[in-house]
Amino acid sequence: MTDIAKVCNDILEFIDQHDNYLITTHLSADGDAYGSALAMAYFLESKSKQFTIVFHDQEKEEKYDYLWGWSLINPYCDEKDYHFDAAIIVDVPSRSRIGNPAQLLPSANHCIKIDHHPEEDELAILNLVDTAASSTCQLVYEIISRSDVEISHQLATLLFSGIMYDTGRFSFSNTRARDFEIAAHLTSLKVNPSEVANHLFFNNNVESFKIIGYGLSNIETFLNGKVCVIFLPYSVMQKAGQLDIEELTNYSLAVKGVEVGLFIRQVEPDFIKVSFRSKGKVDVNKVAKVFGGGGHVHAAGCRTNGDPLELRDKIIQEIEKQLP
Structure with a gap:
């Protein structure tokens, strides 16, 4: 069993054993942040787990409103009395880059981190961190594809969107063969690359x-x-x-x-x-x-x-x- 396979299986086991999750990402969330956070939310919902998505950003970017779960994202609010038993942190290497939601994190023993940035802070007991990965959505795919949850069209769109965003339409130097393999699978699930690209890159006023x-x-x-x-x-x-x-x-x-x-x-x-x-x-x-x-x-x-x-x-x- 490869290291990534072991970590993915450890994460799946952790998710089965915990509930009441915080899902968060970096401030000024981008396409990979939205895609990976919402994909993990979709996965938790499929497992009948409770979760709340909290971003530091006070305004959600409307260009991502085509994604499943966009309406479920909450801006951080000082006045809310949050309490979480576990957390999934995506696409962010450090506490400072999370912004205000970092205050809501439970202890590291109850956190999972999925990221493709070089590690800076120890935020979680389980870390799927691969700096060679093109995107965090690629790593989320590696987890979910090893689970018993079927990848639906909605979930496929979330994952494809994050990979397309962080690879610059599969043109940046971080693009690898694995991205095309995953993209081939996701497009077989009726993801339309042209529609996703239009939402992400050709939707300016x-x-x-x-x-x-x-x-x-x-x-x-x-x-x-x-x-x-x-x-x-x-x-x-x-x-x-x-x-x-x-x-x-x-x-x-x-x-x-x-x-x-x-x-x-x-x-x-x-x-x-x-x-x-x-x-x-x-x-x-x-x-x-x-x-x-x-x-x-x-x-x-x-x-x-x-x-x-x-x-x-x-x-x-x-x-x-x-x-x-």
Whole structure:
């Protein structure tokens, strides 16, 4: 029995023995976070288990409303008296990245963590963590496919959505043969890749494109064209609101000759979010960790305070240390 098979079976046994679950993920939840959290919720419901899904984010992203269970997601609320006997934590390596729902976690002996990010905090007694996996949804598939729960069309759509999102439509460097094997199985269950892609990537409104256009028209390069920066100041971010502009992260790496792309957003006058992308020569996880963030070798992020242009310069200095 392989290690992953043993861990999956241990998780299935744990789930059978416990009830009253918290399901949570990282703040600023993305497609893999939604897909993996809701897939585990679907699985628990199939096992007649009680669960509550709690995200740090106060607003759910409407582009995911086609997914089973979207309406079951609760934003964290201080005024609610939560109590959970067990927890399933997906797609997040550290307590700080969970946000406020981290306060609701029972002891590690009653927690499961499923993730494909490098481990940072010990959050659970059972950990299915594989940094070579494309997505957390891939790992959730590995668990559920070993259970007695049949993968329905709804569950297949959840899993396929997370894998498609985190592989960038099966185009990012984290895409492996296993993803295509799983995708082949899920599409045999009547998942429509075109429909999923339309929900995830081709569902923006006109205002989103205007802001994306601003970012592209003000693009800058540094270190002899090896670093590309897209920056949205606070005045523009105020107009963005809840609009989907994350595609700018991928555009930052699309310029010829660029090794690292940065998408910097001044969300508040003193609060900045940064998304990092790398073609491989620079480990952006290491760069992001310098600024309190983290992620993967090819994709990472951080949130911090300060002046955005000073932060940009400091990040570029860290990137330069890794470039030949």
